[in-house]
Amino acid sequence: MKTHLKLVSDNPIPGSNFRPDGRALHQLADRLTEEIHAGHPEDAHFLASLQKLSPFGVAVVATWMAKAGVSEAEILEVVV
Secondary structure, three states: OOOOOOOHHHOOEOOEOOOOOHHHHHHHHHHHHHHHHOOOHHHHHHHHHHHOOOHHHHHHHHHHHHHOOOOHHHHHHHHO
16 A cells, blocks of 8 residues: 655645745735734734735745734734
C-alpha cells in the first residue's frame, strides 16, 4: 500500500477554486492593513472572509500584516 501525502497548502478548500500566490497574499495583507488603519476592521474582516484562505494563506497574510505594524489582536479580529 502506497501513501500519497500532500502539503496542507495543496489541499482544496471547499467552495473556493482560488489559490492565491505569494504576491496576491501580500496584496491582500496590504489591503487589509489599509482598512484597519483607516478604522474599518469590519470591512477588513469581510474582505478576508471572502477569500476563504487556507490555514497556510492565513499565516502568510498575518505575517505580512504583523510586519506592517498591525497588532496581534487586530490581526485575529480580521482573519479569524
